[in-house]
Amino acid sequence: MTARSVRGVAATAMAGVLAAGAAACSTPGGSGAEGPKDSLVVGLANEPETLSPLLGYGKDGNSKIFDGLLRRDAEMKLRPALADALPKVGDDGRTYTFKLRHGVKFSDGKPFSAKDVVFTYRTILDEKTNNAAKGELDAVEKVTAESDDTVVFALKYPYAPFAERTVLPIVPEHAAKGQDVNTGSFNTAPIGTGPYVLTGWSKGEKLTFKANPGYWGGEPEVKKLTMAIIKDDDVRATRLRSGDLDGAILPPNLARGFKGDKSKVTITAKTTDFRGVTLPTANKVTGDVAVRRALDLAVDRKAMVDKLLEGAGRAGHGPVPTDSEWFAKGTERPHDLGKAKQLLDDAGWKPGDGGIREKDGQRASFTLWFPAGDKLREEHALAFASDAKKAGIEAKVQSGTWEVIEPRMKEDAVLAGGGNPADPDFDLYNLLHSSLALDGFNNMAAYSNPDVDKALEEGRRSGDKAARKAAYDKVQRGLADNPGYTFLTHVDHLYVMTDRWKDLSTQVEPHDHGLGAGPWWNVEDWQPKK
Amino acid sequence: MARMAGRRLLAAVPVLAAVTFGVFAIAAASPFDPARAYAGSAGLGARQDVLDQLRDNLGADRPFTARWWDWLTSALTGDLGTSAALRQPVSQVIGERIGWSVLLCGIAFALAVTAGTVLGVLAARRRGGLFDRAVTSLAYALEAAPPFWLGLLAVWLFSLKLGALPAGGLTDTGSDVATPGQVASHVVLPAAVLAVSQLPWFVLYVRQGVGDALDEDPVRGARARGLRERTVLLGHALRSGLLPVLTLVGSRVPELITGALLVETVFSWPGIASATVEAATKVDFPLLAALTVLATAAVLVGNLLSDLLYGLADPRVGFDG
Numbered sequence: 001m002t003a004r005s006v007r008g009v010a011a012t013a014m015a016g017v018l019a020a021g022a023a024a025c026s027t028p029g030g031s032g033a034e035g036p037k038d039s040l041v042v043g044l045a046n047e048p049e050t051l052s053p054l055l056g057y058g059k060d061g062n063s064k065i066f067d068g069l070l071r072r073d074a075e076m077k078l079r080p081a082l083a084d085a086l087p088k089v090g091d092d093g094r095t096y097t098f099k100l101r102h103g104v105k106f107s108d109g110k111p112f113s114a115k116d117v118v119f120t121y122r123t124i125l126d127e128k129t130n131n132a133a134k135g136e137l138d139a140v141e142k143v144t145a146e147s148d149d150t151v152v153f154a155l156k157y158p159y160a161p162f163a164e165r166t167v168l169p170i171v172p173e174h175a176a177k178g179q180d181v182n183t184g185s186f187n188t189a190p191i192g193t194g195p196y197v198l199t200g201w202s203k204g205e206k207l208t209f210k211a212n213p214g215y216w217g218g219e220p221e222v223k224k225l226t227m228a229i230i231k232d233d234d235v236r237a238t239r240l241r242s243g244d245l246d247g248a249i250l251p252p253n254l255a256r257g258f259k260g261d262k263s264k265v266t267i268t269a270k271t272t273d274f275r276g277v278t279l280p281t282a283n284k285v286t287g288d289v290a291v292r293r294a295l296d297l298a299v300d301r302k303a304m305v306d307k308l309l310e311g312a313g314r315a316g317h318g319p320v321p322t323d324s325e326w327f328a329k330g331t332e333r334p335h336d337l338g339k340a341k342q343l344l345d346d347a348g349w350k351p352g353d354g355g356i357r358e359k360d361g362q363r364a365s366f367t368l369w370f371p372a373g374d375k376l377r378e379e380h381a382l383a384f385a386s387d388a389k390k391a392g393i394e395a396k397v398q399s400g401t402w403e404v405i406e407p408r409m410k411e412d413a414v415l416a417g418g419g420n421p422a423d424p425d426f427d428l429y430n431l432l433h434s435s436l437a438l439d440g441f442n443n444m445a446a447y448s449n450p451d452v453d454k455a456l457e458e459g460r461r462s463g464d465k466a467a468r469k470a471a472y473d474k475v476q477r478g479l480a481d482n483p484g485y486t487f488l489t490h491v492d493h494l495y496v497m498t499d500r501w502k503d504l505s506t507q508v509e510p511h512d513h514g515l516g517a518g519p520w521w522n523v524e525d526w527q528p529k530k
Numbered sequence: 531m532a533r534m535a536g537r538r539l540l541a542a543v544p545v546l547a548a549v550t551f552g553v554f555a556i557a558a559a560s561p562f563d564p565a566r567a568y569a570g571s572a573g574l575g576a577r578q579d580v581l582d583q584l585r586d587n588l589g590a591d592r593p594f595t596a597r598w599w600d601w602l603t604s605a606l607t608g609d610l611g612t613s614a615a616l617r618q619p620v621s622q623v624i625g626e627r628i629g630w631s632v633l634l635c636g637i638a639f640a641l642a643v644t645a646g647t648v649l650g651v652l653a654a655r656r657r658g659g660l661f662d663r664a665v666t667s668l669a670y671a672l673e674a675a676p677p678f679w680l681g682l683l684a685v686w687l688f689s690l691k692l693g694a695l696p697a698g699g700l701t702d703t704g705s706d707v708a709t710p711g712q713v714a715s716h717v718v719l720p721a722a723v724l725a726v727s728q729l730p731w732f733v734l735y736v737r738q739g740v741g742d743a744l745d746e747d748p749v750r751g752a753r754a755r756g757l758r759e760r761t762v763l764l765g766h767a768l769r770s771g772l773l774p775v776l777t778l779v780g781s782r783v784p785e786l787i788t789g790a791l792l793v794e795t796v797f798s799w800p801g802i803a804s805a806t807v808e809a810a811t812k813v814d815f816p817l818l819a820a821l822t823v824l825a826t827a828a829v830l831v832g833n834l835l836s837d838l839l840y841g842l843a844d845p846r847v848g849f850d851g
Contacts, residue, residue, distance in 0.1 A: 132569030135577040183612035228703040403561040439578045
């Protein structure tokens with residue numbers, strides 16, 4: 001090839017690229033301001049890693065593509081879904097028997113049966129399956145299909161909240177079997193019995209769904225559902241304002257901007273999503289019960305709710321929110337700086353250099369970490385440090401990634417968050433039981449209190465609700481006497497929605513909120529406003 | 531010419547192997563924990579035994595040299611492994627995304643070269659003039675601006691303030707088919723930002739090259755013969771002034787790739803570069819290695835291309851320089 005001809009080819013190619021670019025620029029895509037009535041586009045901050053329930057997707061229910069044996073209604077009460085009734089519990093709480101609903105089909109037309117349930121649970125429990133949440137099914141010893149429509153779970157120990165775990169989505173054995181569960185195509189092309197069918201997933205951008213015409217609960221009115229993944233709060237708010245989104249989760253300060261907008265409604269979801277400071281038992285300062293109790297009194301929770309959350313939240317006196325039926329009345333610790341100082345004085349923590357107390361040469365000072373980039377936790381950490389300072393205790397606030405924080409959790413405090421509303425066992429046991437001290441991110445404070453341990457075990461084993469309530473009251477009183485954490489707030493989740501649908505509601509939401517939480521938890525039941 | 535290309539390709543093999551080895555070594559030395567990264571938010575509630583099992587399943591405890599060797603040998607047989615971060619085969623990840631990246635980079639590069647050449651020639655025509663000074667100082671300022679910052683600025687101005695262009699994605703949120711019209715309106719901002727971040731180099735090189743050429747004997751001779759200014763500028767000065775730009779085209783490829791990394795992330799463009807960011811933060815070895823090979827190959831090809839072009843454009847340069 002001669003130089004001249006190469007140049008010719010190169011020039012032609014370049015001209016082609018330019019022409020294509022110019023053509024692309026001259027045809028802007030038209031976007032209608034008002035979407036069709038039967039479609040819904042929502043903006044979320046988080047994207048699921050996978051859509052396979054076998055790897056943990058939708059484990060808390062509301063997965064849209066799938067159904068669990070049970071589901072929760074607006075009051076968080078368990079209702080049958082793929083099961084046709086709540087389970088029969090036998091053998092002192094160690095056997096759960098589910099009868100299955102008849103005539104349910106997966107979206108590929110194949111029938112659903114007991115073998116799909118067995119396959120789902122067995123696969124998750126298989127040690128080759130990379131499901132990080134499988135610890136939640138720890139109680140399961142085996143799961144068997146007694147017939148086509150009966151499934152029996154045998155538990156290792158009586159576990160009262162087990163039924164709450166069975167909202168876990170069921171996958172079809174015929175579609176998911178025979179491929180690598182960790183990497184197979186089922187992860188991105190799921191098939192379920194749920195109200196919606198996945199039509200596309202552009203990673204990092206959005207998930208799209210269409211109504212499942214064969215859904216056993218009836219075809220949803222909202223025919224098309226799009227979940228856009230938009231990490232930035234401001235961008236989400238702007239796209240909501242421009243009509244690109246019909247609804248979005250927003251932080252309080254941005255949600256306030258929609259107050260005057262008649263076409264939008266703001267919906268507040270109560271949560272069990274707490275923010276609190278771990279007080280490591282091994283640390284000489286935070287390990288001292290007097291310091292712990294003083295901090296509990298020194299923090300001004302009300303001010304945090306008013307200023308940090310702009311009122312969208314509640315003061316937190318423990319992992320159980322004060323308005324929960326499981327909350328132990330009388331364990332609230334109102335702000336009382338004088339009493340906090342008195343407690344420290346009595347325990348021998350005397351004011352020293354710069355107003356920081358000392359005892360036996362030990363300065364009342366410790367490090368408090370928060371995960372870098374989490375604005376809300378940063379603000380909580382700073383507010384906590386400023387309140388503690390007033391009582392003469394220094395919290396040195398630092399930020400880092402979890403990789404940096406994790407090895408220091410034994411000695412340093414962390415601004416922690418968490419919360420699962422389904423059952424008090426889920427939060428309390430993991431946060432407080434001494435056997436789980438510093439086990440992964442469980443019991444980060446290495447809290448150890450034999451009375452609380454005992455009450456926690458009673459709470460999870462007993463099938464009787466009154467007995468459970470008594471046990472969890474004991475746990476919360478134990479925590480009030482020896483606070484291993486300074487709980488600060490429970491954070492509301494705010495959603496702004498275009499006012500086009502009737503009777504929107506929310507559930508009590510967990511710490512994690514993604515596709516399943518939000519007003520669209522029951523989008524399959526929505527009716528358009530006339 | 532063919533011999534040079536062949537020799538370069540042969541030399542690329544050890545380079546690629548060494549680069550992937552380096553990637554594995556650096557990733558292994560990073561503080562990120564692949565098992566925890568894999569577990570995502572569920573990992574925060576997971577018990578240690580579950581995490582240990584996960585680590586074992588993922589082979590995260592094996593020495594990086596062994597993992598590298600396994601990856602290399604299976605990659606040679608055509609199996610690129612599976613991406614832990616995206617839970618998909620690596621070949622599928624690349625296949626789904628590379629087209630969008632090529633589109634974005636191609637448009638950006640073409641824009642940068644064209645606009646850079648035009649502005650450079652105009653600036654060189656009267657060096658030291660008002661236009662020249664404006665363009666040059668703007669180019670220096672842009673040279674210092676990181677692409678992600680430009681991207682955020684563009685989102686803020688064109689999407690948030692003016693509402694003129696979409697802030698991200700490949701299509702409007704409500705539509706799930708990538709029609710040419712949709713893609714066209716969505717590619718404008720990311721491509722423009724990427725082009726602008728590349729622009730200063732082309733402007734400055736062209737300005738310098740054309741400016742110098744204007745002072746050279748052949749141009750003076752042409753002027754003396756009474757040729758029109760336009761012919762002198764485009765026919766003589768631009769032609770020899772463009773030579774250094776040809777080299778630049780090749781050597782800008784790595785910058786284009788790193789620029790695309792950031793721009794794709796800012797605009798949630800579903801290309802290969804945003805997958806790279808994902809792979810890096812999740813210590814996803816197979817995906818990271820494959821993408822590095824791809825990027826390295828692009829750089830090597832870019833360099834080869836610019837050398838070939840240079841040789842073709844200037845007969846004085848041999849092909850084995």
